[in-house]
Amino acid sequence: MGRPRAVDEIERTGRAVSTRNLRIIMNGVTGRLGTNQHLVRSLLAIRREGGVRCQGGVVLMPEPVLLGRNPDKLKQLSVAHGGLEWSTDSEACLADARNEIYFDVSATVGRRERALAAIAAGKHVYLEKPIAGDRDEALAIARGAQAAGVRNGVVQDKIYLPGLQKLRKVIESGALGRMLTVRLDFGWWIFDGALHPSQRSSWNYKRAEGGGLVLDMFPHWRYIVETLFGTMTSVSCRMATRIPRRIDERGEPYDVDVEDEAFATVELDGGVTVQIASSWVTRVRREDMLTIQVDGTDGSAYATLHRCFLQPLAATPRPRWDVDVFQDNDHLAKWQEVPSMDPYLNSYRMGWELFLRHVQDGSPFPSPLISGARALQLVDACYRSHAERRWVDLPELSS
Ligand SMILES: NC(=O)c1ccc[n+]([C@@H]2O[C@H](COP(=O)([O-])OP(=O)(O)OC[C@H]3O[C@@H](n4cnc5c(N)ncnc54)[C@H](O)[C@@H]3O)[C@@H](O)[C@H]2O)c1
Known part of the structure; x- marks a missing residue:
């Protein structure tokens, strides 16, 4: 395991850094892609290597909140990775103001409804592709996110x-x-x-x-x-x-x-x-x-x-x-x-690092939801x- 990047940053710049924990609801994380790419090779890898460095010396530390339908699978995944928080209650996850990002890697069907609920709850949304079942549904999500003023993006790994x-x-x-x-x-x-x-x-x-x-x-x-x-x-x-x-x-x-x-x-x-x-x-x-x-x-x-x-x-x-x-x-x-x-660097992780900086700093993100609608x-x-x-x-x- 490498040294935390935050420590390197202090030595390099002589400037103290502050760490900000960012809770991310990961819906569908027990699936093939959610576990391997988004959880293990992206967010847990980022955590292991000391977080994502943002402007002003802030280091973002993602905190996954595992969300799904099967408590046994969720528990097993949580235990395998040191006791991550998990839930089968999506309404409660969305109602929890500590959770700032909603990420959806569940099966494609129903993504529109789940994304709109997350936007209505004021979460920043990051979605796997396809973001919806057709163009009109996708446009409704993209426009909804823009109207709500939340940061938004689609995975384009x-x-x-x-x-x-x-x-x-x-x-x-x-x-x-x-x-x-x-x-x-x-x-x-x-x-x-x-x-x-x-x-x-x-x-x-x-x-x-x-x-x-x-x-x-x-x-x-x-x-x-x-x-x-x-x-x-x-x-x-x-x-x-x-x-x-x-x-x-x-x-x-x-x-x-x-x-x-x-x-x-x-x-x-x-x-x-x-x-x-x-x-x-x-x-x-x-x-x-x-x-x-x-x-x-x-x-x-x-x-x-x-x-x-x-x-x-x-x-x-x-x-x-x-x-x-x-x-x-x-x-x-x-x-x-x-x-x-x-x-x-893992291609899904590259997307995550850009999206996390986008949430923290407002830096440009190359694939907002409108490109998911395209x-x-x-x-x-x-x-x-x-x-x-x-x-x-x-x-x-x-x-
Ligand atoms: N970016 C990419 O290259 C890429 C690659 C693979 C999959 N994906 C996307 O990721 C999503 C998940 O794909 P996957 O291959 O991990 O699928 P998967 O079948 O392995 O996992 C699906 C997950 O969704 C949950 N789920 C919720 N509702 C479901 C339902 N009605 N039926 C089945 N499962 C349901 C399952 O419990 C599971 O956690 C899909 O939207 C897919 O398009 C993207």
Whole structure:
């Protein structure tokens, strides 16, 4: 365990620091993502390393309050981490003025109601994606938070992954020239529960419970594409349900009523075209579960979750097209790897540190809830494009 950052701060600046405890209601924390990423690798890691340093020498120390439905699971999680406070009573948690932030990582269904209740109770709100079931619900939350004057944000973790950060640097360096097209390829095989247990909870495959691949993944595609390549203006999408029946956590079969595969083409304001393939029914035969290739006039770049490769114009090979003779060509070897320059920090934790500083100092936060509503606008547009077999425009949204 490293020394508390607060001690380092005193030694570095000679200035005393004050520690401020900040209680955070974590609803849904016993779930897969809530426990591993948000609790253990984000807030508990921040605590272990001495808090988040803010302006004026203030060190913020997050204090998680575990909220959920199952007392046994909550108790177990609490004990595993030194006796954290826990509750199954969300009204009491919201009524407690000591709790300043409401964070929601529960299953997607019902997030709108939970978020609006937290806003009405005057809490700052930080929400997992998707922030609601559709664009109008999402806008109601974003506008509600703004009207109440509470700090607000949506988790947009993927942009902090090392591969995407490196890609961002490559683009900012100008090495690609004018960007032309982007190809984003995402997916892996999710077992149906017969041969092996499914890697995703059954609610992911039920419309009424907030399931669906487009609702799950396209919120990510919106902020990734817009941060790196340009503003989305129009989308065309086709989707399918390839595995219509699955086995749930109790071993019971159920019907799937959502898509498990989607292919979209997106136009950006600068003229770039983006192709997006997303699937829970594909086996990985590429470098990673998410890969992004961008081709530009002066070079191309290819990012995986952790790595990024570059092929500049001057080093672009001229492969021989001859279908009659096998070409023993190692195309991958002709790319240069972008080195790792910055230490890796968990991508969810990066979001938390920014959000905590936003709450304390009012410093800018890159993903307020209105950008969560823009994500739902894309999701709605994909469903409409599929149903009506046409392109759907994405007009500017504001809170
Ligand atoms: N940022 C990301 O990349 C990312 C990744 C995974 C999940 N998520 C989001 O996090 C949320 C939770 O996902 P997860 O994978 O941890 O799910 P999970 O099924 O593992 O956990 C769901 C949690 O919600 C609780 N819950 C409350 N109401 C429920 C209901 N009606 N049905 C089922 N569970 C209910 C469960 O008790 C559990 O604590 C989802 O909104 C999902 O979209 C985001």
